[in-house]
Amino acid sequence: MPAPAKTSDAAILVAARRILEAHGLGALTMQAVADAVGVRPPSLYKRFEGREALLAALESDTLARLGAMLGEAALGRAPLAALEAQAHAFRRFARENPHAYAQIYAPEATRGVEVDAARRDAVAPALEALAALVGAGRALAAARTLTAYLHGFVSIENAGLFRLGGDVDEAFRAGIELILRGIETGDA
Template structure:
């Protein structure tokens, strides 16, 4: 097995993220991570103090991954299009990493809340779009409304809670378009 010096913290966190997605929170153990990175479990404690700290690192890495994906899709030319693309990227992320998504949006007793700076980075693209749609004075409120709607939709979708039939892709696109319409419709007219 490699020595702990050959196993980076980044490798440990990435292995933990993979285990989280494949085995859930219960399967995310120090032993499982050690097995994945090829060291003995006690060696992990030279890089990570506890399972709780490891979960916190996984949450931070998940938020950072989401932030990078959201930042990458912005064009800055059309806020409606940017909102649509951002919402689609957010949804795709939730589907690709459903357990990680729940980790960062549903803190339970054995999860750790990512720090505020991480969330600020993830929220920055949405705040820019929200400012363009609703005006800078309402950007935070608009961003929170969009996030609450998207998180509610995705939480229900991931849980299989939409039981009335219909096309969820159409419903998602409809919701995003209506949000954009609502914010544009409430923005004060430009003076000038």
């Protein structure tokens, strides 16, 4: 009878996510993850070919969690209200998971069939709401406009660079209102 597994892919991803959020991407090594789940590093290689495979799985998992938040935020809402709720969910996700968020938007973000599919799935709720608002032909361009605003705002916020005073939450709400109004009317 084979020995029972001492860990699972899910447990490994939970440990990797904790390390990532606590110490950043540089601290995410196979040794650190193995230590966190209580196995030796060779055991991890039975589940993930190496660090790059683990990072791809972690990125896919992060995208799935973000997509679930966006989908949940849109439930039962009209397209414009869904998009506003999704914008707030996106910001909350980025604030609660700054290192995971940075990983999915890094220039060296993982490429590959699985991660690309996870990326498409994550944005599907927003694309659906945008298509209902502006039509399928304009949805992708509108998504890029909205994403550029959201990513810029939360990246500056996560870096602690809003230092000129004022209410940052109000600035975010006002920005979302302006961007969505522009998308809706075709001015963005």
